[in-house]
Amino acid sequence: MPALAPLLDQAAEAFGFPPYIIRLVTALLITYPTGFLFLRLPADQPCLKHLFSVGIALLLHIEVLGDWLGLVHLSLAALSTYVLAYTVHSRLMPQMVMLLTMLHLSLTHIARMDETSDYAKADFSGAQMVLVIKLTSFAFNVHDGRRKEQELNAYQKQYRIMKMPSLLEFMGYTFFFGGFLVGPAFEYNDYKQFCNMEIFREKVFRPSGMRASLSCLGQSAVAIGLLVTLGPVFPIHYCLSEEYYQASFLARFFYLQIASVLARMKYYFVWKLSESVCILTGLAFNGYDAQGNPRWCVDRVSNVRIMDYELAQSPRALMDSWNIGTNVWLRNYVYLRLTKPGEKDTFVATLATFTSSAIWHGFYAGYYLTFASGALTTTLARTMRRTFRALAVNLETQQPRAIKPAYDLAGWFLTQMTINHVVAPFQLLTLSASWSTWRANYFVVHLSMIALYLWLVYAGGARWVRRRLTPADVEVRKNLPASKPAPSGDAVEATQETLMGTHPASAVTP
Template sequence: MDALFVPLASLVGASVDQVKLILCLLSAYPLGSVFIRIRSKPAKHAFNIAITLFYLFPVLHLYWGFVQLLGDILATYFVARNVRGPMMPWIVFTLVMGHLLINHIIRAMNGMSYETVEISGAQMVLTMKLTTFAWNVWDGNRPTEDLDKWQLANRVSKFPNLLEFFGYAFYFPGFLVGPYLVFTDYMALIDESLFKDAQGKTKPGLPVPEGRKRVAYRKMVTGLAFLGLFVFFSGKYNFAISLEPWFVEQSLPYRIAFYQICGFFERSKYYALWILTEGASILTGLGFSGFSASGSSLWEGAANVDVLSIEFAPSIKVLLDSWNMKTNVWLRECLYKRVTPKGKKAGFRSSMLTFLTSAVWHGVSGGYYLAFVYAGFVTTASRLARSNIRTLLLSPEGQPPTLAKRLYDLGGIFLSMLIINYAATPFMLLDVRKSLAAWSNLGWYGHVIVGGALLFFYGGGTHFLRRFQPPKPKAKPSSSGTATPLENFTTPPSFDKLIPPQN
């Protein structure tokens, strides 16, 4: 089939693998409309498997890659079904994450360009699915009073048959670049219980609420628009510009300002990929989240990115919560909370293990680890500012924000964008030396901002500001009698590559 893709790749000036990936994502739109009209549950599973195999075999030629993914799927199914006890999810986690790490190492040793599609991208998505499934199965065997809201909603009480599990693993709209979905959401899509609250606002012959196509194709147009921005402008506006001699010759304020423009176009490729896959998922029916006050259907459950909340985030926390949202959920629910002892507040150990896992999940390039070390300091500084400064500026309940709070939010938008573009540099450049050179050419401004904030807070600023804090209301005990360990948790960022690994 390459004869179909080579001329198109030459026409648009992209690699053949890039063209293949985008066309696979776009083909999921008409295929999603076919999927939702299939009424037989086994046929829906088979359709998912068939389409994904079509992507893997004649289009992408990932035959050995399929064998590897099949091994992960069967190993997870066997372990989750036959191993009893709390170690079961950790066994699955070790198997699939270890296999992913091996493929990351192989990719690095072979010096593969990130314009090359190989199996580790799809494997990253599958890793999230399989490890989440293992925890959901374990939660299905635990007493309900020991589970929190997310665990209770997603627990797997009835173990699936092999066809159901394969259908889940090979769900085609999100197979190549994500986002991933939990098994209970997949089965709710298959048996159409996802639409049980549609209250008659459905199309004749289908239980699916109206408005699905309108939202999905709007996502497709938006995704293609971001893809166009990346194609036409990324050659001039990208983070590698920071290493060029002409860039260094400019004044520092100019370099920092120009770099922020580069950051937007670097992000545009991720916006494109995730919004395209979100639209295709919506066409299959995934993502239905109820109705608005005006009665129109809402399709927010498949979202993986909130562009406006990223570009105009008043804080690092809001920004990271809006970026690669499904991966954030995976890290929080399948690692951060799981390594935190029951009844204890998550601390440094839980956070660092989560950061490390996110870095390993992305790959073995030194830039990932450099970025996550820096990100640890960023989240600490952000949390200290939020808890010590923001609380001083909040208005009484029911009152409009004060001028000081509005200025604080504006400053937060400005600083968040400065910091996130600085932090993303190693993720894009990957090489440690290049990343350090880029940071140096930017005057180390990110280190100055974050380091200055930490010096202030740990040098007496926290103690000083707490003298002016309003009294805290008494906390209401939770139903389990323990404090929630995630109140101030910010998920580690995950800046991804254009071609898989994508999530």
């Protein structure tokens, strides 16, 4: 019988929070001081590090989370993947792992939709979502280690696994205490090089990440502070109340904006707290900058870049900053696995990416309302950028015009206003709640997007803008492609912007 979990349940009841939320937050808070214990382990003993991570994960699951059900499910998924990767040498092995882990996750998502079930009370789906990313990428990396080098792209060469790890090393990677609950997800080779000190280029030297870690911890503290103080004042479910319907349109619209921003704070809190542990232990180390200073979490072990997201002026910038690990996973282990190098987007690859993203998130109708809205907003954003950018930037010299600051401000405003409206169903979940909230706002964002797209594409709006361009800009603009082909291994344009991340919808921006 766990000792701490019942006490946490009593605290949750006293404060009116769901018990699993209090347990999860407590477990995450414990991981930070645990990071200092990890730093005391001998640098040249990777096996101790693996044992430490597995032991802490077990302790948190049993004593804090009190979640035997989740522990069994996560352990079985990990062990099944290891056995398949070890014994099956077929080229279909990674697809088998993908199918089994996604099916397993789907069953968990379906089970937790029954709010009276044990799955809903424990809700280990978040940890399982992170685990699916790790297990499927591991399986593909093992398979890449058995392929010819000339068949691999640069990313696959970097992360292929040439020698099957021991079960202990694999479980240490799977249950690394700094990220197994909410992420960030990371590659096996990064974990291996972190544990054997290769990542630091010197076997006995680990640069201090204390300042960067405290910075992340501070961001997490600000997020939870805003969530605790303002969250109860602007709850998203107030949008379903009679008082909300009786308010003026502007009051309803801007209330939804504020509530959506505050709803993001819970993601910022848990992600930045977990990220701070990864920095503290050294896992998030990412080389040195030009001045020789260590870099942390840049393009590697991170879930979100808060300021980049909140100040984004376009859907691409916004989505590049959100749920980064999921973006990398979908790009490298779904989309590019179905797209040959140098080829344009294929229907099969796009459909598979969308399906994987949708199943990974779950089956609430609200998710799919956001996905569908994302397709519309991304399409419009591309059209608007192609149409209006020449008014703000000289396309030939790339020099900004006098109107550029206003253009950037408009881009930020439209992006944020739209994303806050479009992602509300992610919090409301059900079809009736999501539809009711959008209807209370007269579907203003969706109708505006449709009307603007029709004007630009079919009613002469684009021609009206072109008449205001210089001849040189018109000539340069003629040579711009309508959309870029999918590159060989570095990015995926439309699919990333529309389908990836916890908020997969892109927003409107010029």
